[in-house]
Amino acid sequence: MRAGVFDSGIGGLTVVKSLLEDKLFEHIVYFGDTARVPYGIKDKNTIIRYSLEALEFFKNFDLDIIIIACNSVSAYALDELRANTNIPVVGVIQSGVKALQNKNIPKNSNILVIGTNATIKSNQYQFFLQKQGYKNIISIATPLFVPLVEESILDGDILEATFRHYFKDIKNIDVVILGCTHFPLIQDKISLFLNNANTIHSGDAIVEYLKYNYNCYGKFKETKIEFFASSNPSSLKNIAKKWLKKEDI
């Protein structure tokens, strides 16, 4: 099985990491729109337009499925993407919400959703959570975590100060949905700051979703990956080497 993975930039590599760990695909084509990142501060129409352009790029490959690693794109552009291709397009929001059910998280749990401005404003997580019967939902945009992770600021004073800035009024959280590609890199720190709250990681959630809904039980011996970026592809490849702990990129 061959998958295209789309993200606004490098963040989608956290989703690729999960796909590689479970060896779901024999071939992955990754495209990061590094020339136009961040998407999280852009409006709906712009995110849709950029996403449709990425879809045209993926049409150069013989793919079986397209995985939208970017939460901001998953929040706004899935319908348009699906209307413009015959292959399945899967986003990370519904799978993230499904992960709560898979983990038997009680419906009365206090859930915190964090993501970019675009993702939080779209209300998509809140919509699907409510549809599943979850009522106690707080959602906050935490866009500063994106550049911090990109600067490899994964602990220390600046990160702590940012936690205090965003989470100063947040108490008694049972589950945090990491609604942004970059947040898995500070997952443990977020959980610790919020009294060891459970965390939902988009990459791990989509692996389970793909196995269940798309029969992705490949367990391929190896996954071939090709990386493409709209700007500075060598920088994307260097980050991929580091994040995926893979030298042969």
Ligand code: DGL
């Ligand atoms: N990949 C984006 C997301 O998950 C974060 C970076 C951006 O704002 O483009 O929403």
